[in-house]
Amino acid sequence: MISLTDILIICTCTSSFVFIVFSCAFLYKRNRRLPPGPKGYLCCGNSFQIDSDHIHQNLKGFHDVYGKIIKFQIFGTKVISLSSAKYISEAFELNPSCQIANDRPTNSTSDIFYGRKHIGLADWNYVTSLLRDFHKLSAIRVFDKGGKLNTLFETEIKVLHLNFISGRNIDVNPHLHLRLFLQNLISILLIGETLEKSDRDRDVFWEFIDLLFVLIDPSVDGALRTFPFLRRLPGYYGSIYRQTITARDKVAKRFYEDQKTSYRPGNIRGLVDVCILNQLEELTKTGNSWLTDEHIKGLIFDTLAAGMTEILKTLRLFLLLMCHHPEVQTRLKAEVDTIIGTERFPCPEDRKWMPFTQAVMLEIWRYGSQTPLAIPHLCQKNVELDGYLIEAGSVIFPNLYAVHHDEVTWGDPWEYRPERFLNEAGELLPSDHTLMQNVIPFSVGKRECPGQDFARSRIFVTMTSLMQRVQVVPPKNSNLPPADPRLYSKAYPMTEPQFECRFLSRENIII
Template sequence: MLLQIPDFAGTAFLFILKINLGIIVAEGEVWRDHRKFTHSVFRELGVGKKSYEDTIRTEMDQLIRAIEEKRGSSFNPNILLGKAVFNVICTIMFGTQYTYDDYDFLKVLNFMNVFSRNLGGGGSILYLPIPGLAKVPFGVPKLMSKIISEFNDFAQAQIEAHERTIDPDNPRDYIDRYIIRMAQKKGTDSTLDQTNLRKSIMDLFFAGSDTTSTTLTWAILFMIAYPEVQSRVQAELDQVIGRDRNAKLDDRPNLPYTNAVLMEIQRKGAIVPLGLPHIAAADVTLDGYTIPKGAIIMANLWKVFNDGNLWKNPDAFKPERFLNQAGELIKKDELIFFSTGRRECPGKQLARVEVFLAFTTLLHRFTMTKPPNSPPLSFKGILGIARSASPFEICAVPRD
């Protein structure tokens, strides 16, 4: 696999940023220090594991209440799903769960939405080594510079608030732990500092919210397009866990069809079709071709997910491709939804837990339907850094 080659593990940093900071676009010691620190914090918080399940479940309760308030009327699911997923990241980073109408919450959510929309498609120009790109007074470069500056101001305010209230013996969240580690490393050559903290906050919001909410939006779209699949998922949930509670992580091994559906959604949705740009750290010869040091490398994950040599009838939505004849789940190495290699998504475990709990909770509580007389469903994606579904509306009908 191309991305597993060590010399292809570098990342093409955004030239508009002109930095080596944080996690996603960092290199060398900065990247190693912050990836290691972030994984340690995730372990301490129980992110991606059963111990973090209650945090996600609390957010799912708020999401369910927001959907129930629609009283069966049509709405755009992407908006509420985005708020729910984003709020989980807020609890990790800030130790705060916001209400969906909170001003600060909506402000930072808007930052990330604008950033994500403009980083794909035409936003690819931001990866080009064009001198003075950040100073272009119009278009995407100007907008992105403005958003990055405003987000940094927001992140700095959060850091300063944490510094005023921190209890070193009882860290609340990611920022507390970073501040504590920074103090412990003071006077050493550690790369942990406030500038890297601001960038790490942005990276984790970016990596942990957009792709997850986009995955769930595609999931709802496929369920209203294939009601027979939705019904089969609901039947499996009812049979395995009953009607008195929602699914837990412990139930996951006993829900093979539900897991197969999620895998097929990830394949068909192709949420990040080109991944993040990588860069060759050295000259590499691959299949007779020389890829020079410094070359930007894009992995065509869309092709992997739609290759007829890997998937029989790839255009079809067919969850059964992930089940054997006994109905047991089959894991396939080709489903590299979170990329692969050293630059695999750092929020992978959290995303898996969120998607599973949100998907099963929503389908256990509601039947998703297409509103009468609404436009035909479209599976044509909209490219940002993530491939989003075209806007659509649903009706969520409570299940008895």
């Protein structure tokens, strides 16, 4: 029989054990301190301290006060924002954090991408890794191998040039011309041809993209995640969701299902045929393929959503900045004329001989930061970052806008100045230079944009070929809006204001 003394001893030991466990946990958590950040309110956290239309600017303000790693809360979600290229690299590229911080938080697009069978918003897994590597290698090789695809691309550049100058020295809004140019460019990449003007699916790319970015807007995405039944009901949220599904299916049919039906071995027309060939080869060898039909469709959707929007934003901002900085345009033209001339078309290999042109591109991506927050990451387990505890379940925002406009790093971050990336001899700074390390428009690590090589090469060729042909000047009959990224509209991805300009043909162009 247990005596009262035994009971007291057991209780004392149990209490001591519990005290020790909680003390150790407390000391462990205190020693691994949580990141600083603004104080929030019960239940809602910091939700009402943040303007969702300008969250990148709100977070930069928090970073200016609390440091490069901050913690805040949106209702029940713990959020970490990183405004240092070093911390972003450590979190997403280096062990051990990269092993547990590269998943994605839930969103309303899962069904759009057949249960996350794509790259951008999918969790990190074996198939995601394979799909990324496949896309990274295939897209650039398919397009830059020469032959028909490059010829078609050169033709589209010439058409863009003619569209810009067709008004004969009148004000032109370049936006719609660039959209047409890019939908043709991506069509060439995917299937090796552009669609005819009479084709009813000609504009389906932008139809899908425009709807997708409405769907992932925080206000729409939040409502559909919180109340999934809205997807099936009439009204704004259900309508957006169903329209996106319809546009997705149009793209899938025209650019995959029809393409697969007409596929012939030995005739590679574009990236979709490369996917089909890879799938058939694996099926023949093993009877199975990780590259399913739905994964190929997801790769197509990723190419549209990332490729078309990023190239569009860069080219549009490039034209606006050339209007504001004629001295930059003059120097850029001089380098184009010296290295490329006016008798041949530019090629991606020209970049290595054109440091100022590369500096112009880097400064556009830094200054504009038109995707201010990269796609959020999800941290699956507790991890330490620079002595701070990043708790399991936290959503991590890479704040590229804050990285690219840090006053300590850049000195004058709100000035557009390509020369910052050149040394005294006019050469491009080495890749390990602090400024080069802090330009990360395509993010870093395992989740960096797999199509960035393709995007960089197409942007370079388009910019230099336009500089061969035209001079970009401010409009005559309208005001040119400022290019200051602090004034950009709330639209996601972030965009500069719509504007008009004039395109003056250069003389003696024979290409």
